[in-house]
Amino acid sequence: MYPPPPPPPPPPAPHRDFISVTLSLGESYDNSKSRRRRSCWRKWKQLSRLQRNVILFLLGFLILCGFLYCLQAADQWKALSGRPAEEQKMKPEVLPVLPAIQKEITKSEGFSDIVSQKRQKHFRRGPPHLQIRPPNTVSKDGMQDDAKERETALGKAPQEEDTQKAIISWRGAVIEPEQATELPSKRAEASTSLLAFRMWKEPAPPNERQKGVIEAFLHAWKGYRKFAWGHDELKPVSKTFSEWFGLGLTLIDALDTMWILGLKQDFGNRLMPAFTTPSKIPYSDVNIGTGFAHSPQWTSDSTVAEVTSIQLEFRELSRLTGIKKFKEAVEEVTKHIHSLSGKKDGLVPMFINTNSGLFTHPGVFTLGARADSYYEYLLKQWIQGGKKETQCLEDYVKAIEGIKAHLVQHSQPGKLTFVGELAHGRFNAKMDHLVCFLPGTLALGVHHGLPADHMDLAQALMETCYQMNRQMETGLSPEIAHFNLYPRADHKDVEVKPADRHNLLRPETVESLFYLYRVTRDRKYQDWGWEILQSFNKYTRVPSGGYSSINNVQNSQKPEPRDKMESFFVGETLKYLYLLFSDDLELFSLDTCVFNTEAHPLPIWAPA
Template structure:
């Protein structure tokens, strides 16, 4: 397996600025929220979600890649000596898997420090109790001490994306430990989903853990369905392209997306992916912007070249979601105009104008730049990074989500720095400007949906 790049590498000017941004965010986290899940960056307080040091663990591989040895070692020591996994705390299976389990596994692969693998194995064993159902579909939550799982408090169903976007991490744990139970559990989830009839090979947003049945509902690549499609491709890649069922399921789903959800705006014919529940809706979450990079990655690994072109078109649309806003930052959700008499392609509703420091567009920029070397992706990425610096950076408190990307005078601070800003967004910025393609080569590594690199299996 690849051991990853060295801690030290030559950084260009853009990377130096991105490292400075990370250090600014990290210093605020260290001062006001050390060991806690997230920083409340305006009020200089911390917030607790799972009490597992989300921001710290999410940031381990970012610091290692950036060569921040002192910061990495401080975080490593917290994980070794202060992280308590066996606590009476209900955690979300999906979020804990992609952020914490993924972060620990990635840190192990990059450093070969057995402490990270020991922690990952302990956490994986406890999370596995969420799978204690007759349906093979896990409950959404599990207590890390009592090991009792349960459905979410808001209803009986689990999100489809949540139960189908934990596979890379548990399969990797099986590869590392030789213990089959991890991979067997998540493989059964995929088989259960695939055995059911689905419109155009697309999935709805919800599935019942008791019955294992998919709901009828909205077809979307946005919230609660998004990373299902990502992990179809990436499980095939993770296997070293040996488990062709994942490739076939992925190709079928891309065909369904093109048949049902793909459309173009007016007057400029921006390619976008909408939603459908009965009628088609031209609504697109920023979360959907992952798909450009995924399509390009599939084409790079031998899937149809038309996927690369579609990925480019969709990523250009995501860039327009930034470029057309006053702050240069994308809103959480946009609606595309499809009537020929319209003059603006994009409409933003008042409740959707916020920006949460999300990574998906920069992620697609990174993949497309790595595969095409088209400088426009770096140019667009740099503009977005500068917009983050201008409108979300706080002098003494890291970075913050904002309420209104259309208001340059009063964007409105939301008092929250998401863990994924350090774990994903800044990491993808850093990699976008990396001049060495061997650093996390896309032929040797696959990124989980929280941007944690895991190695592609070799025979």
Template sequence: MLSPSRKDFISLSLTEQGGGNYTNAKQWRRQSCWRKWKQLSRLQRCTVLVFIVLLLICGIAAYPSITGNQTDEPVYGSQSLPAYVLISYLCFVGMTKLEAVREAFRHAWKGYKEFAWGHDELKPVSKSYGEWFGLGLLKTLVAAELSFNKNVDVNLFESTIRILGGLLSTYHLTGDSLFLDKAKDIGIRLMPAFNTPSKIPYSDVNIGKGTAHPPRWTSDSTVAEVTSIQLEFRELSRLTQDPRYQIAVNEIMKHIHKLDGKQDGLVPMFINTNNGQFTHLGVFTLGARADSYYEYLLKQWIQGGKKEVELLEDYLQALEGVKKHLVKQSSPLGLKFVGELSHGHFSPKMDHLVCFLPGTLALGAHHGLPAEHMELAKQVMESCYQMYAQMETGLSPEIVHFNMHSGSTQDVDVKPADRHNLLRPETVESLFYLYQFTKDKKYQKWGWEIFQSFNKHTRVPTGGYTSINNMESFFLGETLKYFYLLFSEDSDAISLDKYVFNTEAHPLPIWSQAE
């Protein structure tokens, strides 16, 4: 705090100096105003900006009546934007990228808290909620209200990666045994799913009755679902010293390791729970129903301290199959993309889900696998970015088809039924891995472009972000988390030498590093 004499001195220097120091006086006043502006809270600054925007809107709204040019809403630049979008942009002025992600999370959380508290899914446009299981998200809710003693069918895969994985991860990050106790409870309740003739688990389990069954319309489970629960159940066994969880999921991997029906390491999308055989043979994709099989081969090998040779063999063989059968180049940019194979016929169809692959390849290269994996990771990463950049909205569709014909003017083609974005995390996840291992700023730049597009086109003013209808929980739990990690310069926030992320972005410890 300045003394009175010091304040008097400053006052005299401003008012009694000659005209020669007038410029210095103006500069001092500008600096003083800037300091006062920086001292305002984020809310206060946003309020001032909103007021300015409203004045601007009033001026622009009056302009057409003067010129005779009638418009339905004010025009900013070359696009018509709702006023709230411009206001939200102005509220990001001066923010760092991390602060912007925090603000986006708070905005999404505001909608969830106001309209869907204690429920599973926010419907931000209708200001309501959807229910899947009734899982509370806060510790107070977990302690007081989260009970798994319910007569309800849940999906084994979704419950494992979201609930079991989330509880185990929270236990490791907090040390609070409450979360481990809840993890044990749900783990035990999910075990009836493994009581099948083939030991390939059923897709659905009633956690209150202790019964399980396949979907009503088929006796098949998807390969991705039965092979993407291993990280979580293995960790539960390690923490509880109860081997039955790990035995159950390891049996699945051993069975698939020796199973016929693969093509150069690539697996079909479905497996029968009665006889344990692949079904729908001859169709191979890294998209829906098969994607995380490949991801979990590598991550189990890393989780277990790189000792389980069969997992590594299956992963490396699968990558050779990907390069041989699925990787092609587009026109005109020559982008490397990953298509699909159906009974020997190649399709240039690529799900957004496939964009997990660059991150997985980069993670493997970081852990000692061939450098060519990193090169392929960079090439496919470019294609995933272009799936956003070549769209008018800057947001990737759920599915694209890459053009392979010479003379094409655009690499990416989208069918009408696929023109929607579900706020998925895969591209941002891979950008995070690529930036962590290369420190190339372009990955942060690409991520920032995508983040801004989410804010421009999916942000709902009352709270939350919307896809085609609802805000999926993975937008908070994965997409925004990976944005935050991408823009964070603290590489040890979640060290990739100490933790491996499950497919729902929950970090679990690498065993060789665990205490």
């Protein structure tokens, strides 16, 4: 018999959508990290090579930024920590704190927190009470009293000074007296008195425009004293402060401005480590608290302006103290720059390497940032030294001829004379507001006997700097201006790019107005300065105190305050405006004093 036929197959199951999941035997999915890593790696492999390269680049960039930030934070921490072991290790040679000055500071009520017999980690900040006195109330015995104070300061005080061990601490900067330091000679002491008398004389009462400057200064000082005392710079809009070096830069910059304006206030050396480089070209940065000097973190270069605009100050320091090392250090830099190749008819590049001592970035020439004060200090060293240093004079005159030959052009349609830039043979019709120092420097040279055609260039450039202010809606100059070289009906001489239209309350235009007025006696320069002061008051003044830089000089309705008052506004801009408006042309006469690049007056040395 045959077996029975098999049963018919069951009907097929109805079609359903489903997801198939396969699990390995003996394992269960537990959301483990190993599985997630394999999943991430699979996704990474699915990316294109371009996508992976972009992600790797961004990660590398973020890591680099974090590393640089950590380095900067570590350096700031070391500067502020004040640890004795580190200070002992880095301790440089320092200038002694003069007893007379220290005694005077101790008397001042406002500085009682700063002077102490031992180092303190924390102290309260508080502004001193300004003694606002009329400039013409100096006593007849003032000169005699000053002489006594100087005599005490220079080492003639009783023996109690030998035990003087006070330390002045100012936001991480610790200045200790050094024992057995060489004292200046009697001859230097006598010449100091003579030069001080020649440079400073009893001023006349301020006129109306000078009173306007005093009022502006007091308003700026009100904001700084209330919201930023002891810090570097005021942020007047937000009523707080910003730091650069953490040294109270606004306070330091403003001291001699107060004195000149008749606002009397109580009035060092940690910079020598800057010269400890293989080439003796100084580092750009020095922490005066620890004595640590270094190049910027991103380069081993210093700018030429930085290393060549310390000569006036260090030379004067040597004359006052009788210590030659200050003068010798900076004059070695001057001689080194003089001997270098890479110049173009007296013009110098912007950077110099502190290791090799050679110019870097050759072929780029400007009178703006990073090079400007090199040219200024060539002339002023010659003037300061009694017009004996012919090397400085020759380098200056040669540089002016180089400027005329390579950098001076005329705009269209108004034919304004301006100073551009040269990069590898190509001219750029760009002029920083910083270049507006040049008309004043040229006029100062003519005052001291240099060629008359320098004055022609000075007056032409002064007109241009004034127009850089006047042609803006706010009456204030942009940081950088570009000039049209070809006549076009729809274009002005001066044009401003969006990135350059800010104003930082800079002093260069009013500085040159001061010199042009002193040399020519033409009152139009006073009038131009008054217009600029009115523009500062209208567009940068903050009601609660202080003045703010602005973002847009081309918009009088919305100038956009940047919430920062640079220290040079009270240290330079207002000082030059006050002196510009003075009716007394012998107040800080150009024959007896020379202003450094930060507008601090130094005496011209009397003939030996």
